[in-house]
Amino acid sequence: MITCRVFKDGTLKHEIPFDREAIEGARRDDHRVWVDAIDPTDDELTKLQKTLDLHDLAVEDSRKWGQRAKVDFYPQHLFLVAHGIDLGERDGIDLGEHDEIVDREVHLFAGGGTFVATVRRGPLFDFGKVGERFESAPDLSTEGIGFLLYLILDEIVDGYLDAIERFEDLSDDIEDAVALDDDDPKGARTRALAQTIFRLRQQVVRFRRLTSPMREVVDLLLETPTVVTQPLVPYFRDVLDHVIRSMELNDNVRDLLTSARELQLAQVSNRLNVVMKKLTAWAAIILIPTLIAGIYGMNFKHMPELDWTFGYPLALGIMAASAGLLYRMFRKRDWL
Numbered sequence: 001m002i003t004c005r006v007f008k009d010g011t012l013k014h015e016i017p018f019d020r021e022a023i024e025g026a027r028r029d030d031h032r033v034w035v036d037a038i039d040p041t042d043d044e045l046t047k048l049q050k051t052l053d054l055h056d057l058a059v060e061d062s063r064k065w066g067q068r069a070k071v072d073f074y075p076q077h078l079f080l081v082a083h084g085i086d087l088g089e090r091d092g093i094d095l096g097e098h099d100e101i102v103d104r105e106v107h108l109f110a111g112g113g114t115f116v117a118t119v120r121r122g123p124l125f126d127f128g129k130v131g132e133r134f135e136s137a138p139d140l141s142t143e144g145i146g147f148l149l150y151l152i153l154d155e156i157v158d159g160y161l162d163a164i165e166r167f168e169d170l171s172d173d174i175e176d177a178v179a180l181d182d183d184d185p186k187g188a189r190t191r192a193l194a195q196t197i198f199r200l201r202q203q204v205v206r207f208r209r210l211t212s213p214m215r216e217v218v219d220l221l222l223e224t225p226t227v228v229t230q231p232l233v234p235y236f237r238d239v240l241d242h243v244i245r246s247m248e249l250n251d252n253v254r255d256l257l258t259s260a261r262e263l264q265l266a267q268v269s270n271r272l273n274v275v276m277k278k279l280t281a282w283a284a285i286i287l288i289p290t291l292i293a294g295i296y297g298m299n300f301k302h303m304p305e306l307d308w309t310f311g312y313p314l315a316l317g318i319m320a321a322s323a324g325l326l327y328r329m330f331r332k333r334d335w336l
Contacts, residue, residue: 002044007032007134007148020051027114034131034148035117038124045119052077052117054109062107062119069213071220077111078227080149080217083210084125084156087163087203101163101203103210108152110227113144118152128155146232153218153239160211160246167207167253170200171260178260178267190268194261201257208250214243281330288326289319 002018006026013031016022026033037048042063049059058072058079071080084104104125109117118127130151140147177193218240221228228236292315308314330336 001038002040002048003036003038005034005036005131007034018047018051023051023115027112031114032145032148033115035115036127037117037119039121040119048117052109052111052115054117055079058109062109065105065121067105069210069217071217073220073224074111077109077115078224080108080110082106082108082153082156082214082217085159085163085207085210086123087166101206101210106152106156108149110145110149113226116145116148116152125156127152130155140231140235143229143232144227146227146229147235149221149227150232150235150239154235154242157214157239157242157246160207160214161242161249163207164246164249164253167200167204168249171253171256174200175256175260178264190264194264197257197261197264201254204250204254204257208247208254211243211250212247215240215247218243278336281326281336285323285326285330288322292319 004016004018004023006013006016008029008031016026018035023033023035035048035052037044040048045059045062048054049056053076055074055076058074058077061067061072061079061081067081069081069083071078082105084106086102086104087100102123104123105121106125107119109115109119130148133151134148137147174193174197218236222233222236222240296315327336
């Protein structure tokens with residue numbers, strides 16, 4: 001499905017059919033044309049290429065989904081790939097399908113100072129209020145197609161900050177859970193929490209892989225005065241600032257998850273040390289009675305106290321006294 005919108009003096013004038021003559025007529029009248037193609041077929045992409053005089057390589061790229069964010073400049077237009085990010089929300093830190101990153105890739109052609117063409121496939125990125133925002137700033141809407149391009153990129157990048165905010169909430173919950181994870185003798189909660197940390201870290205790494213190239217994209221646009229005119233420079237710098245901020249916050253979340261995992265491993269090691277101390281203490285308590293019993297169990301004929309009436313009670317007494325003394329000593333040192 002292809003929708004064509006025509007803007008005049010910053011106002012949506014009307015929608016026109018996807019027809020070469022109609023689009024060329026609107027462009028000749030210096031109107032801004034926004035062509036939005038949703039799940040286009042190969043024939044529709046070919047028709048779009050002929051209508052807007054798009055470069056063969058750009059159209060070939062647009063047929064391939066799953067590309068890295070980039071911007072390519074051609075003689076008549078530019079071709080831009082961006083990734084809209086969506087991250088569902090749910091209560092708690094049990095990561096599931098609702099917390100998985102949804103990549104909503106967008107391909108964009110812009111050129112001639114008069115047209116922008118967007119290509120979307122499922123899952124579709126929602127442009128939100130781009131049209132309304134375009135109409136609300138008639139002064140900037142006269143700056144070629146740069147302002148419409150800014151609005152689209154701004155909608156995409158704002159989604160990055162929303163996803164990062166969700167990542168921060170999840171990482172804070174994980175940090176609190178790790179801090180309260182001391183009493184877990186069987187380790188079930190520890191293993192579940194470790195899996196949660198691992199899955200969230202995967203999402204954070206994937207987020208960075210999808211979004212970090214946008215910094216280079218906006219930098220290149222800022223260096224292209226034919227697209228980003230002087231009045232639009234502050235707006236594109238604002239988009240760049242949001243991209244940089246999302247990258248920094250993403251790195252903070254990744255560092256926090258790394259610290260949480262290290263703290264969890266330290267807790268596991270500490271619990272293991274406690275267990276080893278208890279085992280060592282009990283082994284030491286049993287050692288002396290075992291030693292005494294072993295000596296008197298050697299069955300030599302001539303041994304001291306073998307014929308003494310109080311020899312057997314004395315041996316048992318020494319065993320009990322030594323075990324009790326060691327028990328009190330280990331309890332005092334908090335080993336038991």
